Amino acid sequence: MLKFPIYLDYSATTPIDPRVVEAMIPYLSEHFGNPASRSHAYGWEAEKAVELARADVAALVNADPKEIVWTSGATESDNLAIKGAAQFYQSKGKHIITLKTEHKAVLDTCRELERQGFEVTYLDVQEDGLLNLDAFRAALRDDTTVVSVMMVNNEVGVVQPIEEIGEICRERGIIFHVDAAQATGKVEIDLQKLKVDLMSFSAHKTYGPKGIGALYVRRKPRVRLIAQMHGGGHERGMRSGTLAAHQIVGMGVAFRLAREEMATENVRIGLLRDKLMNGLTDIEATYVNGDITHRVPHNLNISFAYVEGESLIMAIKDVAVSSGSACTSASLEPSYVLRALGRNDELAHSSIRFSIGRFTTEEEVDYTIDLLHRKISKLRELSPLWEMVQEGVDLNTVQWAAH
């Protein structure tokens, strides 16, 4: 039985896995202690749970639990990592490099650092969404101290060459931050192998609760940060504030499940995504955005030419999808990520991000394919542009009358 709207927006947020909720409940009930309370069993119980969760988060990415700092989410982790490192190492230089396709949490943090006197290079990506390593090398300067590149893009799902970028950064002693909010449980992350210094995580993109995330801070070689939140000195001074044990327990279980199940789960999800992709690219004049091989199996981002974006979204209300990144979808600006991939405004507006996950079924994918076929042909029937294209008119040669 299908339940509407069909949720195909796993990159915006995932449902919490029922096993995660179950593990959280005791910490919303009898185990309510403040993990910082050192003088009684309520505190110790909470602290023990926090440390078990820290080990589970560390295990997913092959890190040491001591390298995990709890935050309120990936946005805070990105802020702490980039501001914290840029400010700590500013005597060495004030140049930062990032990509034009990063999440707002990274881009707006960099803009703030520009206001504080730092210089930021926002690199273009290739048409496939990937960073060109030669362009990256060319952008490096003697005063570059921090590089921030996301592992998996939230809109198009492409996986950046983190291993190669890490090698280049380490060789030059540059701090390398990676936003992995969209990567956990989707691609393998081995921090013993990757030369990454700081990595941001979020629970609610990996079947955990909202309001909790973490920052990986490498110990060997040691990475230093200026704390952004001051107070009781929690998290070894890197992030003050009472730890929310129930949320932390939830993140721990969510990451443990990801570690245990990602290998089989991603095969299933990949098959569903491919089915969706084949079903939708059957429609004429559709374009898949972003490289398809260096990509997580969960994501499909497609532009449907000759349909108007808003009308399309209205027409397919039975499926919950995103026409841009969740955080920017309140504005009707064309997605800056798709623009960076070279899509024009019209195509960017008429693109849809389908992101599927743990609870997506084949029936839902079949329904979605059928729905899109029906709605797009209906919308195109109403489109004079589509009519012209069908008549063989090359739209690029048309002289449009000015208004």
Add this chain to the structure above:
Amino acid sequence: MFAPVYLDHNATTPLDSQVREAMLPYLGARFGNASSRHEYGRHARAAIDTARAQVASVLGAHPTEVVFTSGGSEANNLFLKGAAAMLKPGRVAVSAIEHPCVRESARRLVKQGWAFDEIGVDAQGLIDATDFAEKLSAKPQLVSIMLANNETGVLQEIESLAAMARAQGARIHTDAVQALGKVPVDFRALGVNALTVSAHKIYGPIGVGALVVDKRVELAPLIDGGGQERGLRSGTENLAAIVGFGLACELAESRRVADASRLVQLKERLEQGLGGLGATIFSSGAARLAGTSFFAFAGVDGETLVGKLDRAGFACASGSACSSANPEPSKTLLAMGVAPELARGAIRVSVGRATTMDEVDRFVGALSEELNTLRGLTAMAN
């Protein structure tokens, strides 16, 4: 199951079962991201709007004045650093008994060229009027004084302090984390420009709080990104916790009078017992929170005593929770002029909604036994 008697409500409170029930759907089928435009997102947005209205209404503020944060620490950081970022470096003054998140946020401003002042308190922990007037005469742009102290429970006369501070052109903030639910906390009546509240001190979930701030204070965000909370606090909203916070605020207000009268009775019974055992009760000459007693026994180490009480089945604190890792005596007590030796003996008992008179009596009995043992040992050693 061994369940010690919980007497540490100022560290955190148990989650109210009604609040938990209200949160559960948002940990289940109502999981949307409030920034999404589809049905899941719109439901999430509506739930956050409702919670914001609940918090605003209880605090006598406008919903647009409520900025949700990850908790009280973040809200305090946001006010001090966020307001400072929009001003030319000047002076910041905070009381000598603030929570570390206020004190440390204010002290950080020194690195950006600000002058940092600490406003002294008297022997009861109340703001010293002379020192306050003096610090105000130096024209600080930012002032922060907590409404109720987390350790002693002492209540400041914020209305009059705020009026004086504003008359000198300062933006005044109060950390009302410990006060909410116990005394009236009305944003307009207090006359402050900003105040901080937290859910987990009022039987709501850990992980959410708010800064209530009026339009006269320009703020720069601490956390940049997607532009949530009108650009003042980016990051996907902590939906379930925010829903819980809204309800916890309403419950705290509706139960405030009844809760307070019960807590006062518990505290009076406790302090009667403490008096009989020869305790020094801090701030006992000032208006204090209904449920908080901070006390010490001369010559008895607080850490040791609290450890023994824990084994006897009573959970209380030897200092404020956040600095429990820190063996230093309480800064609040030192600021009040309490001798460091006595301050090292400090124990905090904070009773709450579920505490019973019987538990208080049993606690006093256990305390008496432990003291006898400890004093016997001391006598033997001498």
